[in-house]
Amino acid sequence: MxxxxxxxxxxxxxxxxxxxxxxxxxxxxxxxxxxxxxxxxxxxxxxxxxxxxxxxxxxxxxxxxxxxxxxxxxxxxxxxxxxxxxYGQEAWLREARTTAQVIANRLGRPEHHRFERVNPLVTGYRVEDVDRFADKLTRYFRDGWPISVDDVRTVTFRPQRGGYREAQVDLVLDAVVDVMLAVR
Known part of the structure; x- marks a missing residue:
């Protein structure tokens, strides 16, 4: 074979x-x-x-x-x-809009405070990298700026001691992918 x-x-x-x-x-x-x-x-x-x-x-x-x-x-x-x-198309879209609003609320937090930080002795995602990408996602949700599912799937962030908690950032990125796939 x-x-x-x-x-x-x-x-x-x-x-x-x-x-x-x-x-x-x-x-x-x-x-x-x-x-x-x-x-x-x-x-x-x-x-x-x-x-x-x-x-x-x-x-x-x-x-x-x-x-x-x-x-x-x-x-x-x-x-x-x-x-x-x-459940009907409208129910599916309503759920996607609700999830998108939760994401937008998270991303709308002030820079350097969008996600939990890890202990200063532990490595997390570099805050500036995540915040920069969060700004792009905010423009996508708010203004319809172009960003692809692949851009979200393949984004990488440099490490930083005391950076953002990786698991929390990854969960939000997964939710972004879910919303993007839901509205295709």
Whole structure:
């Protein structure tokens, strides 16, 4: 059987092939509506949070990550259709607007105070980097400035002792992706 992704070239590590293959089997069954007994639930959010082990000559991380992004988009669209059928399109959009308002409120806080800070001896995200990106997101939500889902998915922040708490920033970025996918 041929490989679904190119392999990582030496000396780079790639994603564990067995883990990726198994996840894709689960995702295919979930998307088709034919999960096997004992399969875990797969959602757009769970796809975004998926991580794989690393191995020599594993799958190319860039190729798998791109496939996961497409898969997340497909699941988000399916979830939107299902929700619209069950609750109506307006309910789906109302929930997305509510989430967007919560995000906008968070991002509207004063600079250097948008997120919790970690202990000065612990490394977090650089405050200036996060605040700069938060300003871009604010313009997206307030004024409709262009920013893509990929921009949010791939943003990186430099480390800083006493910086913003990474988990809190990441949760907000995940919520931004959810809203962006909901209104596509």
């Amino acid at each position: 041929s490989s679904p992704f190119p392999r990582a070239r030496k000396p780079k590590l790639g994603y564990h092939t067995g883990e990726v293959d198994e996840f894709l089997r689960l995702a295919r069954r979930a998307y088709d509506g034919t999960p096997a007994p004992g399969d875990r639930a797969i959602t757009a959010e769970s796809i975004r949070l998926t991580a794989f082990g690393m191995q020599k000559h594993g799958y190319s991380t860039d190729h798998v990550d791109a496939a996961l992004e497409r898969l997340e988009d497909a699941f988000a669209a399916q979830e939107r259709r299902t929700s619209a059928l069950l």
